[in-house]
Amino acid sequence: MQPALKLSLDRSGPIPSPCLGCPVRRDGICRVLGNDELGRLALVSVRRVVPRHEAVWRAGDGSGSVASLLSGVVSLSRSLPDGRQQIVALQFPTSVIGSLAGGRELETVAQETTRICSVPRGHFENILSRNPELEREVIRQIGAQLDEARNWLVAIGRKSAAERVATYLHMLVTNHRSPQRDAGPVEILLPLSRGATADFLGLTIETVSRKMTELKRSGIVDFDDATRMHVLSTDRLRAATGDEPVLDQPGSLRN
Amino acid sequence: MQPALKLSLDRSGPIPSPCLGCPVRRDGICRVLGNDELGRLALVSVRRVVPRHEAVWRAGDGSGSVASLLSGVVSLSRSLPDGRQQIVALQFPTSVIGSLAGGRELETVAQETTRICSVPRGHFENILSRNPELEREVIRQIGAQLDEARNWLVAIGRKSAAERVATYLHMLVTNHRSPQRDAGPVEILLPLSRGATADFLGLTIETVSRKMTELKRSGIVDFDDATRMHVLSTDRLRAATGDEPVLDQPGSLRN
DNA sequence: CGGAATCTTGAAGTCAATCAATCTACGTGG
DNA sequence: CCACGTAGATTGATTGACTTCAAGATTCCG
Missing domain, CATH: 2.60.120.10 (Jelly Rolls)
Structure with a gap:
């Protein structure tokens, strides 16, 4: 510039x-x-x-x-x-x-x-x-x-459902705290309903819901309710997006 | 302008x-x-x-x-x-x-x-x-x-494999004869290999091949070889893209 | 002509969609 | 305030479209 x-x-x-x-x-x-x-x-x-x-x-x-x-x-x-x-x-x-x-x-x-x-x-x-x-x-x-x-x-063309959901959530984290260094748990309000999320990710509501539950069960994020999310590990979330060369972080799912 | x-x-x-x-x-x-x-x-x-x-x-x-x-x-x-x-x-x-x-x-x-x-x-x-x-x-x-x-x-996000392939082929037709009025059979050389087509449409090589065969079997296009295509009906091809309100054209497939 | 890619075709497997309840949150009115 | 109704979300069972695996067929080129 x-x-x-x-x-x-x-x-x-x-x-x-x-x-x-x-x-x-x-x-x-x-x-x-x-x-x-x-x-x-x-x-x-x-x-x-x-x-x-x-x-x-x-x-x-x-x-x-x-x-x-x-x-x-x-x-x-x-x-x-x-x-x-x-x-x-x-x-x-x-x-x-x-x-x-x-x-x-x-x-x-x-x-x-x-x-x-x-x-x-x-x-x-x-x-x-x-x-x-x-x-x-x-x-x-x-x-x-x-x-x-x-x-x-x-x-949309090449990622699995789980990776797409992770990519969406990770994008929200990135948007939230601009280029700041990662650290502790972040709380984020999901701006999209499950339906809108599905329309964004080229999936169905049910699949989005299931993959969110899986992300939660694997301890990467947590939800108070459908829209209030806590990111427990930004690193593992990023690993779940498929965008990073995997360093064999245990628990990173791709299905 | x-x-x-x-x-x-x-x-x-x-x-x-x-x-x-x-x-x-x-x-x-x-x-x-x-x-x-x-x-x-x-x-x-x-x-x-x-x-x-x-x-x-x-x-x-x-x-x-x-x-x-x-x-x-x-x-x-x-x-x-x-x-x-x-x-x-x-x-x-x-x-x-x-x-x-x-x-x-x-x-x-x-x-x-x-x-x-x-x-x-x-x-x-x-x-x-x-x-x-x-x-x-x-x-x-x-x-x-x-x-x-x-x-x-x-x-990529919302169309079936068949519709994506049709959309790709129809795009080639549109690109070929600019905004000209449709008519008889057109011959088109596919610029992409099956592999590249798959990478473009978010599919696998096999699926692309199968859907092309289906398009051929349904009489919408014909192939001399893998890259030399004849469009027999631009209208039916367009109908197969999913982009047009269906007028119940028989033979339009969506699977 | 022969060998390597590329493409086609078939069979089996899998991931996500569909179908179907159930659950939860929320707003309205009794 | 709570019953009720609705919309959104979750969860389960099943189906189905596309992928994966595996041969063949065809084309391309030396």
């Missing part, structure tokens, strides 16, 4: 009020904008709270918007005509969702109570074309999403 | 000689460059022929390049430490491959004799930062690849 270019030379002006104390100000896509552009963006942006299990927007709702995820978790999914469904991505805060390139029609559903900061597509594209730094940031974001989609492709 | 902006006002100058008669000149990513920039790009570009089944480059070969596919077919794949492999994308001519955003280390292998036009990553990024139109084109490309990866995620 290079030092910021001088193209948006308008770092002047006050921070627009809606953006003051925005939870995503530091890591979101808007961080590359000067206060001036940020102000223009803030003028057309709308904050919205989407309750758990409600659609953020419908698969093909015309014009479309681009939004930043402020909090919560959102699933992007696609269905076959006979109803089979696959979640193709989970989005966590600071991610951008909506009609950015690709334009594939994806069902976008809040899996937790979710707050977004939404901008009409046209406005976003205007600001985009004026801010090369923003364009590079968009490329970085889409690239990261492509990378992730391909990683899941490997998981 | 908007009419070309006046930013690269240097459409002047002669077409650089290597680009004269380039098979990708019209549809490749370079089409958005003026002759001036194109000339600079041509100076640092290298054409290369990669024989079937050879690596275009290795998973992590340092600096990296960005290349346009001139002809042939390339697979991008990722492996688990125990050797299980998944092809995460097939790339056809006009596509860009290499270290563009995402940066995930992917094994890149020619599945047919393949010609590429390659540029060192640094040079490409320089030209990229000078040409907003090129940046927008890159966003478009990555977005399309994201879209495709997600489509395959649905296929």
